[in-house]
Amino acid sequence: MSEMNAQLRVPTVNDLRVKLCYICREEERYDSPPDPPPVWTHPCKCTLVAHESCLLHWIKTQQRDLGRARDALKCPQCGDSYEIEGFNPTILRILDFVNRTLSRSGRIVTACCACTIVLSFGAGIYFTCTTYGAFAVRELIGPELFRNLLTSNPTNWPWHAWVNLPLIPLTLIASRTSLVLWTTSPLVPLLFPWPSSAPVAHAFRLAQSQRPQLWPPPPALVCALFPVIRTLYTRLRARVTNAIVKSTIPRPQPQNQEEENREQERQGLGGGAVGAAQAFEFQIHEHFDLEIRTRIRMAAVNPPAPLPAPAPAAADAGGAAGAEVADIPEGERAQEELRAPEGQRQPPQDQQGQQQEGQEQQPEQQQQPWVEQQQEQQVAQLPWGDEDLAAVAARTIRVTGSSLGRLVGGALAMPTISRIMGSFLLRLSHVFPLIRAIIAPRPPRTGGGGGLLGLFGASGGVPAIRLFGAQGEPTGFGARVLSGLSLITTHEWATSDPVWWRNILGLGMFIVVKDGLKILHLRLAKKELEERHIKNKSFAGVDLAGLDLIDRSRYEQK
Amino acid sequence: MSVVYSRRLKKELQEIQIEQADPAKRAAGIQLLQAEDLKTWYFSIEVLGESLYKNEVFHLMVRFDPEYPFKSPAVQFVVSDKVKPPVHPHVYTNGHICASILGDDWSPTLSVMAICITIQSMLASCKKKELPEGNDDYVRTAPDNPKKTRFVYHGDSV
Numbered sequence: 280m281s282e283m284n285a286q287l288r289v290p291t292v293n294d295l296r297v298k299l300c301y302i303c304r305e306e307e308r309y310d311s312p313p314d315p316p317p318v319w320t321h322p323c324k325c326t327l328v329a330h331e332s333c334l335l336h337w338i339k340t341q342q343r344d345l346g347r348a349r350d351a352l353k354c355p356q357c358g359d360s361y362e363i364e365g366f367n368p369t370i371l372r373i374l375d376f377v378n379r380t381l382s383r384s385g386r387i388v389t390a391c392c393a394c395t396i397v398l399s400f401g402a403g404i405y406f407t408c409t410t411y412g413a414f415a416v417r418e419l420i421g422p423e424l425f426r427n428l429l430t431s432n433p434t435n436w437p438w439h440a441w442v443n444l445p446l447i448p449l450t451l452i453a454s455r456t457s458l459v460l461w462t463t464s465p466l467v468p469l470l471f472p473w474p475s476s477a478p479v480a481h482a483f484r485l486a487q488s489q490r491p492q493l494w495p496p497p498p499a500l501v502c503a504l505f506p507v508i509r510t511l512y513t514r515l516r517a518r519v520t521n522a523i524v525k526s527t528i529p530r531p532q533p534q535n536q537e538e539e540n541r542e543q544e545r546q547g548l549g550g551g552a553v554g555a556a557q558a559f560e561f562q563i564h565e566h567f568d569l570e571i572r573t574r575i576r577m578a579a580v581n582p583p584a585p586l587p588a589p590a591p592a593a594a595d596a597g598g599a600a601g602a603e604v605a606d607i608p609e610g611e612r613a614q615e616e617l618r619a620p621e622g623q624r625q626p627p628q629d630q631q632g633q634q635q636e637g638q639e640q641q642p643e644q645q646q647q648p649w650v651e652q653q654q655e656q657q658v659a660q661l662p663w664g665d666e667d668l669a670a671v672a673a674r675t676i677r678v679t680g681s682s683l684g685r686l687v688g689g690a691l692a693m694p695t696i697s698r699i700m701g702s703f704l705l706r707l708s709h710v711f712p713l714i715r716a717i718i719a720p721r722p723p724r725t726g727g728g729g730g731l732l733g734l735f736g737a738s739g740g741v742p743a744i745r746l747f748g749a750q751g752e753p754t755g756f757g758a759r760v761l762s763g764l765s766l767i768t769t770h771e772w773a774t775s776d777p778v779w780w781r782n783i784l785g786l787g788m789f790i791v792v793k794d795g796l797k798i799l800h801l802r803l804a805k806k807e808l809e810e811r812h813i814k815n816k817s818f819a820g821v822d823l824a825g826l827d828l829i830d831r832s833r834y835e836q837k
Numbered sequence: 838m839s840v841v842y843s844r845r846l847k848k849e850l851q852e853i854q855i856e857q858a859d860p861a862k863r864a865a866g867i868q869l870l871q872a873e874d875l876k877t878w879y880f881s882i883e884v885l886g887e888s889l890y891k892n893e894v895f896h897l898m899v900r901f902d903p904e905y906p907f908k909s910p911a912v913q914f915v916v917s918d919k920v921k922p923p924v925h926p927h928v929y930t931n932g933h934i935c936a937s938i939l940g941d942d943w944s945p946t947l948s949v950m951a952i953c954i955t956i957q958s959m960l961a962s963c964k965k966k967e968l969p970e971g972n973d974d975y976v977r978t979a980p981d982n983p984k985k986t987r988f989v990y991h992g993d994s995v
Binding site: 301302303304305327333336337340346347355356 | 845907946
């Protein structure tokens, strides 16, 4: 066999008895070739054979068609690749290669252009945010500290500034949306990092004689307490809103023995009524008529529906209220701090005063009765029955151009408002020693500080507790604890004029005043709605013949 | 290459006519109706046996251009008073057929008869009589020659 194989060879296309071109279907017998004999080819692994001219034309046709060019050099039956030989000099291969490389690099350049556009757009946003962040920090901590910690020259900035500063506008805006996750965040980039930030400017190095003070509290503590205070304030405001807005509806005075019950019911209603208040407020700001109509229609279609659980309602109070009522995060903090020196927090409404503390401590216990009472309430008091639905409706159409502008603009104006309010407080402090004690201003470092410090001591009651003894050691238990809390506060920060403190307090005041005005607006608008009636007009200009009058002789046509 | 075109079509036509004359060879349900020239041929197609198109007869029009067999012929169902195209997810109401072998998957190994058989089996395997998606839009804007349409082939390849 192997001897035979040595003499045998593998057959080629020219050894076929009959050749059939798979393209033109021409047959050719081996013993009667046409003249001139055409060239035959067997280009692949299967049995297909073809005239070379037919196959070359087929390949050319395929290569011209973009959709099929990829398979141009493949056998349509077995998929084997055709191999082309012949005229293919080096220069043609080089030119082909260059051409392919150029088109490939063309794609890369296109991709790079797209990337550049995206990146420069992103960089533009980044630098705008950073610039705003620097502005906001300057407004909050005051120009003096800003000069020491950041300076207006960005090349001096510490690395974390490039993270924190651009985050400031974003977190400010996010804090006004109803995302619970974000509501606590604005202080984190705005205030938290700077006390521990090493000063970058050395021109205003502090004289060692000035010592860190216990008051105002360290910014870290402020940041940590902020969410708690914010929540408390939001709840408090919800109750106040509830009480004031609801009080325009005449309701039976609670009996003495039932007073506690009724009171609890009213407290429990907080969530729902806050929703109502928001819806109402929304109507004032935005599409007033539309909203009213929506509300009425919803009331008509929907019987008292199953109510959301109290927990979401409470979240509404914190979240949606935060967004709609322009809840500025520093506000609660500041408001609470303002109150703190005056003793325990006092709810502003007498009718709620006694229940306040108890309610706050047992929110869970109210949940069960809450639902039932709320439904009862809805059936009993028609005007309020649909308010939850209205609140839902208000929330769904909240993002309009105007409301978006209010949201963003209000958020970005916060630092400036806080600066203005802070300087207002500073001015007040010249007149009222109590305010001076609270905001604890210090003289600018650049000159004559000692005298003013002394003045504070003399004017009495300023809690100028010394954190460090002569050797720089904490003295006393309280001082030690507080110095622990303020460990991350640099000397620079601790000894400078606490502009940030009075600014935050001022912003809190601003928020309290603003919320007060809003509640007033709410109440007035509601009262107007309740008491409006339509003016009666005579039939002047109407053809009297068309009217069915009691005594026609008594009237004149006009 | 018009030599190839006429040579091949004449050969195909000759083979078809031989098949048609011989009941043993001819493909059941496919009949050459008319082939007066090398430009347009007509076939009748019906699906024999059990199928959704039982007892329905369709007419197929096959048009060639001089690029044949390097380019596929233009194949469509005839729409007239007497014959209607089949209701099929790949057949538009103007008779145009969305089949990959009439477009990108065409190759000279195929033939007119192969196309007819493929279309016949496309009908035979149909599970549900329904019009193609977007039929109305396509019919409103479709060119006269289905080869000018760039179909996007999807689903079962036919």
